[in-house]
Amino acid sequence: MNKNIFSQIYSDYTQRIETGLLKTGIKLPSENEIAEEYATSRETVRKALHLLSQNGYIHKIRGKGSFVLDMNRMEFPLSGLVSFKELSERLGRTVQTLVHETALVPSTQSIARQLKIAEGEPVWKVVRAREIEGEKVILDKDYFLASVIPVLNEDTARDSIYAYLEGELSLKIAYAKKEISVEKVSEEDRRLLDLARDTHIVIVRNYVYLEDTTLFQYTESRHRLDKFQFVDFARRNPGEE
Template identity: 45%
Template sequence: MNKFKQIFHDLKLKIQNKEYENGTYLPSENELAKQYQTSRETIRKALNLLLEHGYIQKIRGKGSIVISPKQFNFPVSGLTSYQELVASQHLTSQTTVLSNNLIKTIDTIKKHSELTSPNGLRYIKRQRWLDGSPVIIDHDYFHPDIIPEIPNEVAEQSIYEYLENSLGLAISYATKTITVEAATQDDVTYLGHQDYVVVVRSDVYLEDTQLFQYTESRHTIDKFKFVDFARRRHN
C-alpha cells in the first residue's frame, strides 16, 4: 500500500476513535511529516484523501479541521468491505458461508452485470449477523481466471484483504445501484419475514479496469442506514 494511503487510514482511524475530536485541528503538515517520517507532499496526499472522504475541511491559514461528528453507517460511495465497516464501527458480527462453488453464468447476473466467463463464475453466498440477528445476505460472483478459489475461512473473514494481501490484486473502483425491492423467498428464509429489502448491486474493477466481481447485498430494511458525504466541486 502507498505511504500516503497508510497515513490516510491511520489518521482516519484516529478521527474515528476520537483521538482527534470533531472541531479540532490536525497537526500541521510539517508536524505530520516528522511524525510519519515522510515528505510534506506525501502528507498532502493523505490529507486530500481525508478531505475527499469528508473527515476534514481545510481552512486557509489555519490548517485541517476535523468535521466528522460520527462514523458512517454504510457509505454509498467508496469501496469498503463489510469487515472493514464492522471494525470501524466496533460492531459484533458473524458471517456464515452458505455456498462456495463454481457455477455457470446465470440469467439474474446478465440482467445486472457484464461479468461473464466461459468457465463459469466463482459464487459465494454469505449470511451476515449483527448482535445475533441476520441482517444481510451477500451474493458474490468472481471471475475464476482472476480468482480461481476462495477458502471458506477467508470468506468468513475478509475476501478483499485476501485478494489484496495474499493474491496481490489492486482493487480500484466500483459502480453501484441501490434499490428497494420485494423480498424473495430466499430473503425470507435467511433474513426472517421481510416485505421489502434494500438491494445494493456492485460491479467491482481492478486497477487495470478488469471487471472481476459482481456482488448483490440484500439488507433488512430496518437495520441499515445508507449515508454519504457530498462535497461541491468548484471549477
C-alpha cells in the first residue's frame, strides 16, 4: 500500500466533509472511482475508507456504498485526547484563546488530591478563556506537574501547550480519564465567560497521563450549556459484549 496516497485520500475526504463540501448523507464515489482518481489500488482506497469509517466520518453499507455522517461543528468529542488548537481547526469558526494566568504555584489541598501529590508541591496553573465567534464560551483551568514541565510561559499557553510538550519536551501523552457534570456557575465563570443569565455550566474534568502512567495534568474545562453537545462515536463489533 502506498502510504502517501492512503494519507492523501484520508486527508482530502476529511477536509471535504469537515468544510461541508460533502454534505451529510451524500454517497461517496465507488472504490473503483476513487482508485482511478488517485491512480492507486482498490486496497489502498479500502483502507482509507475504513479509517474514515472508524473515525466517524462515513458509514459503509454493504452493497450500497459509503455515506457521509453528520459532523456537527460544535460537537465536542468525549473519546480521544486532542488539544483545543487541534479541535478548533475542525470547527470552521473564528476562535481565540485569552490567557488570564500562567503561574507556578504551590498546589492547594484540592489540586494535590486531584493530582495525587503532596499538598504544596509546585504546579503550573493555567487559566484560559476560549472565544468562539466573539463569545467567551469555554473556561479551561489546567494544572500541570512542575516536576514534569520545568518551564511554561504565556505564549505557549496561548498557542498550544500539547504541541510544546510533545514537540519540544518530547513527552508522550497517552490517555485520559474524563468526568462530566453540570454544576452552578461560579463568580469566576461569570467574570471570565459570556454567560448572560445562565445559572449552570457543564464541567469536563480531565486527568491526563503520560505513556509511563504518570498523572501529570488535571483540567477543569467549563462549557456554556447552550453552545455544545458532548458526543462519542461508537461502532459495534459483532460478537463483542
